[in-house]
Amino acid sequence: MxxxxxxxxxxxxxxxxxxxxxxxxxxxxxxxxxxxxxxxxxxxxxxxxxxxxxxxxxxxxxxxxxxxxxxxxxxxxxxxxxxxxxxxxxxxxxxxxxxxxxxxxxxxxxxxxxxxxxxxxxxxxxxxxxxxxxxxxxxxxxxxxxxxxxxxxxxxxxxxQQVNTQPAVNPTTLPSTTTAVQPANKPDSQLVAAAITKIRQQLKPNKQGGYAASAVGQVLSQLGHDKAMRTKIVKQIPNLKEVGTGPEKRLVF
The missing domain is CATH 3.40.50 (Rossmann fold)
Structure with missing residues (x-):
């Protein structure tokens, strides 16, 4: 049965x-x-x-x-x-x-x-x-x-942490400023820096150096980033070196 x-x-x-x-x-x-x-x-x-x-x-x-x-x-x-x-x-x-x-x-x-x-x-x-x-x-x-x-x-x-506790600001009282616009296809530097900090807090470097690419992806997923954004963040990591392929792939930075 x-x-x-x-x-x-x-x-x-x-x-x-x-x-x-x-x-x-x-x-x-x-x-x-x-x-x-x-x-x-x-x-x-x-x-x-x-x-x-x-x-x-x-x-x-x-x-x-x-x-x-x-x-x-x-x-x-x-x-x-x-x-x-x-x-x-x-x-x-x-x-x-x-x-x-x-x-x-x-x-x-x-x-x-x-x-x-x-x-x-x-x-x-x-x-x-x-x-x-x-x-x-x-x-x-x-x-x-x-x-x-x-x-x-x-x-x-x-x-x-995402609840906005800042008081509302009347837009007419804001001074005139020039704001640099971040390209839509590139994450800003603060986002990348926060991701790097989180990766180093949660992961231990591999014996051969760097971090397992799959583990890095999991940390970024935990931060709420989808696959496309995870790829963009990784590409913006300063001095990044990719070593190996498949499950053996490591990210050295």
Missing amino acids: RYDRSSHLTSNLRSAMATTLLFVDADNQPPILASTLTRFLKTIGRNSAKAFVAGNGVGDRVRNWEAALKEAVPGIEVSCHIAPIRKQSADVRLMFELATFYHGEPDPSVLLAVFSRDDLLVAATEALVQRGHNAMIVIGAGSNGMALNTDVPVVVLTTP
């Missing part, structure tokens, strides 16, 4: 209020958004029954997400997956979890919320919607401000 995990899980939720299952890419989105996310879900009448969290490396980001979710939603069940440091390995773990729903019958009382900007998981969410499931993408408001190119509903959460 075939055991349909998604049907079993959703059948247990039918008698409860509308429920949301979270699929969190811990390498892509910061755990500070956990409380904001759960407050949003409550405003639309949904509970967070279970979360699947996946990330690469030693698992510190996964554990941080687990702690943040349990603090925001006491009693929530969190299933953690720590994947090897390999490109998209954490995404694959989440896709295996999503696959059980893809092959199951849609349940209108269950919402699948995928917390990631990565193209692979965005595509997976689109596939779920095409199969009739209720699904959406949740992301943090990144500094790049670039919108995702998808027809799936996208919820953008603002982190506490």
Whole structure:
């Protein structure tokens, strides 16, 4: 007899209020958004029954997400997956979890919320919607401000640091100044400097020198940058040298 995990899980939720299952890419989105996310879900009448969290490396980001979710939603069940440091390995773990729903019958009382900007998981969410499931993408408001190119509903959460606490200024009182306009295709120097600082804080240099390119990408993803912006930031790192190819590629700076 075939055991349909998604049907079993959703059948247990039918008698409860509308429920949301979270699929969190811990390498892509910061755990500070956990409380904001759960407050949003409550405003639309949904509970967070279970979360699947996946990330690469030693698992510190996964554990941080687990702690943040349990603090925001006491009693929530969190299933953690720590994947090897390999490109998209954490995404694959989440896709295996999503696959059980893809092959199951849609349940209108269950919402699948995928917390990631990565193209692979965005595509997976689109596939779920095409199969009739209720699904959406949740992301943090990144500094790049670039919108995702998808027809799936996208919820953008603002982190506490991004709340503007400056008093409103009447534009007519501003002195006349000349402002240098940054080219649209190039990130500004402050953004690049902040990214470099974050990389050096979170990563240890490789024994051969530099940092694993995949690990650098994960740090930039955690800052809210999509693939295009990550590439632009890396290209603007001063004195950058790229060594190796594929999974062995290192960025020396």
